[in-house]
Each structure stands twice: as structure tokens, then as C-alpha cells.
Amino acid sequence: MTLNAGARSEGKAAPKIDVKHVARLAMLELEPEETERMQRELQSILEHMKELFSLDVEDVEPSFGSFDGAELRLYPDELRLGLCSEEFLRSVPAVRDSYVMVPRAGQEQRSSGEENHSRRELQAKNER
Amino acid sequence: MNDDALWNMKASALLELMAAGEVSSVEVVEAFLDRISEVEREVGAFLEVMQEEALAQARRIDKLRQSGEYPGLLGGIPVAVKDNICAAGAGCTCGSRMLADWTAPYDATVVRALKEQGAVIIGKTNMDEFAMGSSTENSALGVTRNPWDLRRVPGGSSGGSAAAVAAGEVPLALGSDTGGSVRQPAAFTGVTGLKPTYGRVSRYGLVAFASSLDQIGPLAADVKDLCLLMDVISGFDERDSTSEDRPVPSYSQALSRSTRGLKGGVPKECLTQGVSPGVRRCFERALEMLEELGIDIKEISLPMTRYALDCYYIIAPAEASSNLSRFDGVRYGVRAETESFEKMYMRTRRNFGPEVRRRIMLGTFALSAGYYDAYYLRAAKVRTLIRRDFKRAFEEFDIILSPTAPTSAFLLGERTQDPLSMYMADVLTVPANLAGLPALSVPCGFEEVPGSGGGGEGEMVRRLPVGLQITGRPFDEETVLCAGHAFYQAVAPGVEAELARMRKGLGRASQGSTRCCVQGSG
Structure with missing residues (x-):
């Protein structure tokens, strides 16, 4: 994975989003005019998020859910009606x-x- | 159309009447079905009304009662279900063309619980496509209007459920709340709505939007009715790996607890987020009333919540982009017929509407190589900071108070061209989802906005409901509901008088009046 994240954190402007590339990853077909609108809208959303980058989160553990130490459980692997x-x-x-x-x-x-x-x-x- | 019509009553009152043998469940269900056909053309809350099944279930319940058997906690009460929650044999469109013809093959755990407790599933309600939106305008399958002002949105994404309860089409409804989708429409339509603690209510059978944030929640006219639903849908479910195995109290019984001495915190940040003067006035009055109820109120700071909206609009789309990859035309939903597999996949996904596409794009970007750390991981870390803020606050306070939404209901079309302005509607509700906390919206007053003006029925001002949000500690729904109930008792006379007046004004279009406020299809 190439990381230009470090540079980003200090940066002033949001990165220019490669809409066509992202659409390919997302398996979405965009019409030409939609590509343009999507570019504009996503860019303005990213601009709005700039404040997030003013926070120092270097030593913060990420949360991928809502609870500390919440464990996901599996139910017993036994035959039952479904x-x-x-x-x-x-x-x-x-x-x-x-x-x-x-x-x-x-x-x-x-x-x-x-x-x-x-x-x-x-x-x-x-x-x- | 009188105030003591069955459809105008709360679930708790209807249960008493049925238990006393004064009315049958069939009569109750018929009253609501009539009400639906009377006002649905104006409100548009439902995507499907299950008349036959509902009446059949009502007859079953009546038989049980006649033979002296207990029909369950909700025996004979109609309940509407948001159309992203599976009910076997009914459609489950998620407001999307993608699932427009899909029939759910099984019951969600909450639907099964409702049926087991004698509830009558009366229909499936409209919503923003895949629950992505704050106005229900992103539904691909119909327009839902706010019963308080048909020119306005009901909020979203559970707008159909909220509008149905407000209009008297159903006494109870289920919604889902990923960033405020139960609470914000509840606030916009003058009803109560709860987002339970993450893990309190099973998500099995709820079509996933953002799995670490989604939670099914109840909507009802008042807190007492809300508790009836909570008593039925809460609890551990092995089919949801994030469901919490811990004892479930009786929420209905918790309502009698005293609120005196409870400590309430008001985050100073909450009034800086574009809150309208009318909402602010209602909120400040609500705080005075809470103090009169013996709740000790102090200002607090939750400094990280100012980042909550940005954080949410990275995490939720990221999870959505992954969850929605399953809509590929292979196993369910619509399929675009093409000669190659990849084309089929891409063409099929054209059935996603603009907001869903936007969020899939945003989420895919936030997870993509080169941006994962900068966006998704950073947002996940900020989520930790937000959770810490709440944890600290709850060491001192029992509940946290804020308005539910910064404004009252906005006009249809007002925000559809500007995604960011739509996202702002969630600014006060997303923190509870990011932290997994229970949060209630309860009506607290009305904001006056310009009316339709002009002749005929046009009025100069229109009164729109405003919601108070009460957030609590994880799994402490009891305190939240108890405080909400005490508060609602204090405002109920005013709120319910307005509600009755609003309900009376509905349904005239279907009776031949010329009143028609919004152009557009239903």
C-alpha cells in the first residue's frame, strides 16, 4: 500500500479524488455528466472534512465498533432447521x-x- | 373523525380496551386501515399495506382472547415496519429500485418477536434508499410528506414510520437508526423515537447499511407506548454476533422511577451547530422544565463532538460501500441482462440512486489504497476520542441533553441539491451512534415558521414540532426513558392538543377538497 497519508495530514487542501478510478473499484458505471457532478460533490465533502486533520491522533487506538473489549461471538456449529x-x-x-x-x-x-x-x-x- | 376514534388512541389505551373486551382487535385494525386509506394519499407513509394478513392476525388474536388465552404483550396492536426490516412474505425494498421486487424469505428477529407477542404487522414504510438520507426524499419508490405541513419532509431515513405514527395511521412503528434515522424523523413529526444501545436489539433481518452503527429502534406517540415496543424487541439474539447477552429490564416498569436528583449535562457545543432560534427557544424552555422535575442541569463540554459529523460521513459510507457490494444482480434483487458478467454487475448497480452512489463512492475512496490511513483509520481514531468524551461525561452525569435536530422540518426539495446541507441535519444525532449510546427524541415544543399564506386555508404561521434528545449510558435506556417520560408528561397537554388538531386537518384531499400542497407523484 502506498501511503501519502503523512503528507496529507499537514496539507491544506483535500486530495483530488480520482473519480473514475474509485468508480471502477466500486463497480459503478458513471455517465460523463455524473462523473463531473460526483467529482464536484465529493470534493466539496472532502473539503468540509479538513478539520479532522487538525487533530493529533498519532497515539490514539482506532474504534471499529462501539464498545471496549466487545467480542463477537459465534454460535455453536450444530445442525438445526433453517x-x-x-x-x-x-x-x-x-x-x-x-x-x-x-x-x-x-x-x-x-x-x-x-x-x-x-x-x-x-x-x-x-x-x- | 372525532378525538375518541380508535385510530386516535395510543397503544396502551387500545390494549386496555381490548383486554376489557370493549373492542376487538379486528375493530382496531380496521380503524387503522380506514385511517390509512383516508390520509395515505396525502402522507404517503407506506410502501405496502398488508390488509389481508393484518386482518387474519387480528382475527387470530380475537380468538385467543375469547378462549381466555393471553394474546401477548402487544396482542392485537397494529405495528408498521420500516422497509429495510424483513417480514416473511412481504416486500423489503429498502426504498430502492434494486430490491423493488424482492420478497423477504424470513422474519427479522424483531418481527418474529412482534408476532410472538401478538402484534399485527400492518405494513411496510417508506424510507430513504438503503436508509441513506435525512428526509426520505432519497426513496426511489415514493414521496412521504410531513403530516404537520405537507410541503415539508418528514425527516429520515425512517420518515415513513414517523409520518405514519404522527398521522394516526398506526400507533407503533419500527425504524432503524444509523446516524439519527429514528430520532430526527421523530423530532420532525412530533412523535417519540429511541435509538437503543448498540447491541440491545437484534439486527438480524435488518438490511445492513453501516454495521457498526445500525440499530433498530421504536417510534410511538409517547414514551409509554415506546416502552411497549422496547419490552418486546430488546434482548440477546445468537443470530446477531453483535447482540449483547445481558438481562433486559421491563422498560414499562422503569417509567415510574423518580427523576429527582438525576444529573443532566448540556454540551455547550450543541447550540453552536446551526441551531435555529426557534429550536433553541424550545430547548431552553425544555431545560427549565427538566429543572422543575428535579433534574440538576449543568453545562458540559464534549469537545470532540464537533468532529462527529465528518467522522460519521467517513465511517458510515466506508461500511456501506462494503455492505452494498452484495447487490451485484447474482443472488437477489434486480439483474441487468447483459452478455458479460462484469457488465451485468455494473449495469445492475445502476439501480442505485444518486445518494447511494455518492456514499458508495465516498466510502470506497476512504478505504482505497493510499487513503485508508488518512481517512478511514483517522475517522476510526476520532471515533475513539468521541467515545472518550462521552465516557468522561457519564462519570458525572446521568443523561446528556440537546435538541434532536438543529432545525424543524425543512421543505421538500430544499436540500436535495446540496448533500452537505442534508448531512448537517444529522449533526446532533450521529455522536450517539459513533459511541453506541441509547438516545431518545421526545417532543418538546413547536417552532413557528411561515405558513402557506394566501387565501383559503392558507395561514400566516405554521407550528412545527421540535424534539429534545436525551442520551444515556450504554444499556441504561431505563434512565433515558424515565426522564423522557417525566418530561413528556409535562408537555403532553400542549403537544397532544396540537397533534389532534393536525390529525383532524388530514384526509380532506381524499374527501374531495381541493387542498393539495405539493405537486408530485405519491
């Missing part, structure tokens, strides 16, 4: 012989970006 697969398959847009059907994956032109590349491969793998 919904049958037919009930869930009813929600699936395309089913054949109780398999979830999707268009063929991994056939697209490999264009830009490493992330996109690996992501597609991952999906292709998941599909098999």
Missing part, C-alpha cells in the same frame, strides 16, 4: 437445476489497471 435452499433460490434472478446462473465471466477486454484485472479474475474463479 430455510431450505429452494426458498432462497426463489430470490435469484436466474436459476437452472438449483444452480445460480450468470453470464460468462472473464471474457472481457483486459484494459486498464491491476485492480480491475485481479478483481475480474477473482470473480471468474468464484464463478467456476
Whole structure:
């Protein structure tokens, strides 16, 4: 991971957000005019957040939840009655012989970006 | 349309009437169904009304009562459920085109608990798409209007649930609160709403928005009714790994406790956040009333809460961007038919509305390589500082008081073009989510705003409800509810007289009057 975070903390302006790159990561298709609007809106939101960077949080532990020491628990791994697969398959847009059907994956032109590349491969793998 | 109509009554009163055999559950449910058809064209609170199922459940409850069996804590009482909480066999759209045709295959734990206690699920309510918004205007499936002024928003994202309770369409409703989505619409519509402590109420069956912040919460006309719902939905659930396994008190019984000697803190920061003069006046009057109730009030400082909104708008979108990646057209929801898998994924996700897309983008950015530390991790650290502020404050104080929202209900369309101004509506409510604390909104008065003016029914001023927010220690809903109840008793005569007047004014459109305040589709 490349970190330019250190430079950011001292910086005056919010970083320029690469909307097209982020949209690819998020698997969102943006229309040209939406790209422009998104850029403007996200930029103004980031500008608004600048105050956060005035805080010194160097030695602060992050909180990813609401409680100190709250532990997530798992329930016992034992067989019990639940919904049958037919009930869930009813929600699936395309089913054949109780398999979830999707268009063929991994056939697209490999264009830009490493992330996109690996992501597609991952999906292709998941599909098999 | 008289004041003693069944639909105008609270759940607690209806339960007494049914227990005494004076009315049946079928009569109660029919009264609310009639009320819904009378006012729904104006209010637009519901996405689905389950008339048949509701009446069938009501008949079951009546039979139980007739045969001398106990029908449950909420036996025969209609309850509306926000449309991001699963009820088996009903739609669960989350206000999104993405799930417009999806039917929930199972009951959320809270819905199951409601059914087990005899409640009648009467319908699913409108909301901002995937609970992202503060006005319900981000719903892709309909407009909900504030019953107090049909030109205005009901707040959000649980705007449908709040508007339904305010309009007398249902006595009780469930919402979900990620950054104020129960409390802020409660404040905007003059009803009470609670965000319970994180972990108090199971989230199993709630469509996830931001998992470390989401909590299901009740809405009702008063605190007593709110406690009826809390008594039913609270408690440990092994299906929610963040659910807390600890004893649940009877909230209804806690209401009789004395509030005398409680210590209330008023963060000095809370009145600097764009609070309108009318809201400020209501809040200051509320503090005087709380003092008359024997609550010892002092100013405190929660210096880190000024960063709460920024912190929230990094953490919540980050979690949302991850949670919403499941909407890929593969397993449920709509699917865009295309020749390739990736196109299908991308095209399908066009069904997300603008605010959802904006937040997915914001969250993806905050988690992306190069910005994770600067944004997400920093926000998570600031969250620690905010939690510390509260922890320190609760060493001395029992409750923390503030207005629920900086303003009363704004006009439809007023903030839709400026995301930041919409986000500001949450400035006073997000701290409780970041810290996982229980927080209640209870009506505390009215702010006067310019009315519709002009001839006919046009008036010069319109009175809009304002909410008082009471925040408590983790798992100390009892103190919060108890203080809220004592306070509400003091303001109830004024608030309920206004509420009755407002309710009377609704439903004229469906009776052939020309009153129509907002253009637009329902």
C-alpha cells in the first residue's frame, strides 16, 4: 500500500479524488455528466472534512465498533432447521437445476489497471 | 373523525380496551386501515399495506382472547415496519429500485418477536434508499410528506414510520437508526423515537447499511407506548454476533422511577451547530422544565463532538460501500441482462440512486489504497476520542441533553441539491451512534415558521414540532426513558392538543377538497 497519508495530514487542501478510478473499484458505471457532478460533490465533502486533520491522533487506538473489549461471538456449529435452499433460490434472478446462473465471466477486454484485472479474475474463479 | 376514534388512541389505551373486551382487535385494525386509506394519499407513509394478513392476525388474536388465552404483550396492536426490516412474505425494498421486487424469505428477529407477542404487522414504510438520507426524499419508490405541513419532509431515513405514527395511521412503528434515522424523523413529526444501545436489539433481518452503527429502534406517540415496543424487541439474539447477552429490564416498569436528583449535562457545543432560534427557544424552555422535575442541569463540554459529523460521513459510507457490494444482480434483487458478467454487475448497480452512489463512492475512496490511513483509520481514531468524551461525561452525569435536530422540518426539495446541507441535519444525532449510546427524541415544543399564506386555508404561521434528545449510558435506556417520560408528561397537554388538531386537518384531499400542497407523484 502506498501511503501519502503523512503528507496529507499537514496539507491544506483535500486530495483530488480520482473519480473514475474509485468508480471502477466500486463497480459503478458513471455517465460523463455524473462523473463531473460526483467529482464536484465529493470534493466539496472532502473539503468540509479538513478539520479532522487538525487533530493529533498519532497515539490514539482506532474504534471499529462501539464498545471496549466487545467480542463477537459465534454460535455453536450444530445442525438445526433453517430455510431450505429452494426458498432462497426463489430470490435469484436466474436459476437452472438449483444452480445460480450468470453470464460468462472473464471474457472481457483486459484494459486498464491491476485492480480491475485481479478483481475480474477473482470473480471468474468464484464463478467456476 | 372525532378525538375518541380508535385510530386516535395510543397503544396502551387500545390494549386496555381490548383486554376489557370493549373492542376487538379486528375493530382496531380496521380503524387503522380506514385511517390509512383516508390520509395515505396525502402522507404517503407506506410502501405496502398488508390488509389481508393484518386482518387474519387480528382475527387470530380475537380468538385467543375469547378462549381466555393471553394474546401477548402487544396482542392485537397494529405495528408498521420500516422497509429495510424483513417480514416473511412481504416486500423489503429498502426504498430502492434494486430490491423493488424482492420478497423477504424470513422474519427479522424483531418481527418474529412482534408476532410472538401478538402484534399485527400492518405494513411496510417508506424510507430513504438503503436508509441513506435525512428526509426520505432519497426513496426511489415514493414521496412521504410531513403530516404537520405537507410541503415539508418528514425527516429520515425512517420518515415513513414517523409520518405514519404522527398521522394516526398506526400507533407503533419500527425504524432503524444509523446516524439519527429514528430520532430526527421523530423530532420532525412530533412523535417519540429511541435509538437503543448498540447491541440491545437484534439486527438480524435488518438490511445492513453501516454495521457498526445500525440499530433498530421504536417510534410511538409517547414514551409509554415506546416502552411497549422496547419490552418486546430488546434482548440477546445468537443470530446477531453483535447482540449483547445481558438481562433486559421491563422498560414499562422503569417509567415510574423518580427523576429527582438525576444529573443532566448540556454540551455547550450543541447550540453552536446551526441551531435555529426557534429550536433553541424550545430547548431552553425544555431545560427549565427538566429543572422543575428535579433534574440538576449543568453545562458540559464534549469537545470532540464537533468532529462527529465528518467522522460519521467517513465511517458510515466506508461500511456501506462494503455492505452494498452484495447487490451485484447474482443472488437477489434486480439483474441487468447483459452478455458479460462484469457488465451485468455494473449495469445492475445502476439501480442505485444518486445518494447511494455518492456514499458508495465516498466510502470506497476512504478505504482505497493510499487513503485508508488518512481517512478511514483517522475517522476510526476520532471515533475513539468521541467515545472518550462521552465516557468522561457519564462519570458525572446521568443523561446528556440537546435538541434532536438543529432545525424543524425543512421543505421538500430544499436540500436535495446540496448533500452537505442534508448531512448537517444529522449533526446532533450521529455522536450517539459513533459511541453506541441509547438516545431518545421526545417532543418538546413547536417552532413557528411561515405558513402557506394566501387565501383559503392558507395561514400566516405554521407550528412545527421540535424534539429534545436525551442520551444515556450504554444499556441504561431505563434512565433515558424515565426522564423522557417525566418530561413528556409535562408537555403532553400542549403537544397532544396540537397533534389532534393536525390529525383532524388530514384526509380532506381524499374527501374531495381541493387542498393539495405539493405537486408530485405519491
